[in-house]
Amino acid sequence: MKKTYTYPSEITVGVVGYGGAFNMGRQHLKEMQAAGMTPVAVVEIDPARLAVATQDFPGIETYGSVEEMLAKSAVDLVTVITPHNTHAALGLQIVAAGRHCVLEKPMAVTTEECDAMIAAARDTGVVVSTYHNRHWDGWILRANELFRAGVFGDIVRIDLRMGVHGRPGDWWRSSRSISGGILYDWGVHLLEYSLQLITAPVTEVSGYASSGYWAGQPDAKWGADTNDDEAQATVRFASGQRVNLTITQLDGMPERGFMKIVGTKATHVIDWNGSETVTGQAGGRFTTERAPNPKAEGEKFYQNIAAHLTTGEPLVITGEWARRPIHILDLAAQSAKAGRALPVKYA
Ligand SMILES: NC(=O)c1ccc[n+]([C@@H]2O[C@H](COP(=O)([O-])OP(=O)(O)OC[C@H]3O[C@@H](n4cnc5c(N)ncnc54)[C@H](O)[C@@H]3O)[C@@H](O)[C@H]2O)c1
Incomplete structure (x- = not known):
């Protein structure tokens, strides 16, 4: 289902993975917020890290699995910030559910995994991108x-x-x-x-x-x-x-x-x-x-995603671009x- 947005604030965003190594979940939600989008959901399998997310973003929806989030939340754009071997399966579920998806780098481990996500995103008319902030x-x-x-x-x-x-x-x-x-x-x-x-x-x-x-x-x-x-x-x-x-x-x-x-x-x-x-x-x-x-100027990543979804600005990091290094x-x-x-x- 293709939704249109007039303002970035209408784009609700969430993350899968709120890990402690570099506190990347917080970084993503803050950057998405700075680009004008609205954080609404966090998925984590570690309850202690979900508690940290709730402290950082009081009132945010929290879920123990992507399935649960996709069933209960209206979140529009989901970023996957988990260990590399989990990216493809999580990304596929998200795009198949008609939600836009950003994967932390690497997009996935194999070319076939990237192909599958790109094809599924094309089928449901959503964006699949990779957080190439660098x-x-x-x-x-x-x-x-x-x-x-x-x-x-x-x-x-x-x-x-x-x-x-x-x-x-x-x-x-x-x-x-x-x-x-x-x-x-x-x-x-x-x-x-x-x-x-x-x-x-x-x-x-x-x-x-x-x-x-x-x-x-x-x-x-x-x-x-x-x-x-x-x-x-x-x-x-x-x-x-x-x-x-x-x-x-x-x-x-x-x-x-x-x-x-x-x-x-x-x-x-x-x-x-x-x-x-x-x-x-x-x-x-x-x-x-x-x-x-x-x-x-890594903040340009989410600024471009928000501009793409609102004004149709060309996407800088397309799924096809992110597939090249993989x-x-x-x-x-x-x-x-x-x-x-x-x-x-x-x-
Ligand atoms: N772009 C950058 O500059 C940059 C910097 C650091 C990390 N990364 C990337 O971010 C990703 C995560 O790395 P990290 O250092 O944050 O790891 P981390 O171990 O700190 O965090 C990963 C989190 O994912 C959670 N998780 C695992 N499987 C899950 C699932 N199925 N559902 C929900 N949560 C799940 C874990 O419980 C953990 O809290 C990697 O792809 C890594 O390469 C990118």
Whole structure:
């Protein structure tokens, strides 16, 4: 059922998952509220976290399951903020019930799960999106600006890397079956940054994975289900450009910066504190420019959702856009097992 809204305040919103790791449920409801929408419902399987939600939002409807919320609440838009392996089933129920759905990143673990949610949302005429708030991180806004201004020349390669030698934490993110794998947390953000800069179609993905060191430790919380020690994905584009993603718990000497953009005219490295642009000059000389990271503008995510539902502003993070990094990660995992590069289904 397609509803129309004149004002964002007419859009009632809820969240599934009000976890304590980063208090993300509160962050989402506050951001949705700041974008003009009206928080009405929270679903949590942990009663203690439901109690926190009631303190944060007195009078809010609380439910122990998505089924119960969908049966009893008129909520229009629901955001799923739960562990990764639960996103697809929850998202499908929400869109099948004719409610708009935002999934925290990663949209899901497999391409097929994303396909199913996109198809179901199309059938019921609702929006399915993913909370890529980091699409508007200050460092990627600045990199886009420099690229558009011609500072990098043509982009040849992007290297993405995160992690250091260290035991995986005891939280669900370290479980392969719950998280989807070591590449599914920061890897999704990093790939989404890159896909903003390299717009040619993806042609194939190679994946590599090393496992067993941390899984074999006597105190390994998840035992054999522990994430890989290190995994990599190499993404080939039709243009010949490439993206290399590495997430590691083994590398005691990681490179500086989590994103390095190599262009024909300059190399740009982004780190937590700022970025550095090294530009090649005639005669083999280089100039180096350091800059602080501009402020993030992640609030634009829900502002765009509200504007899309009220005025028809184009959706920035469509289901199809959110599926792109998942398709790459899904293929990387399959490729690592197969021992060869795999062609893409979606470019
Ligand atoms: N975009 C970002 O910057 C960002 C930052 C942090 C987390 N995340 C994402 O948010 C999601 C949640 O991560 P987190 O750190 O908040 O985890 P968390 O463990 O703190 O919270 C998850 C909550 O979901 C609840 N839950 C699990 N299954 C449920 C179900 N079926 N119905 C209702 N509640 C259920 C759990 O009880 C828990 O309270 C993940 O997808 C993660 O990647 C994104």
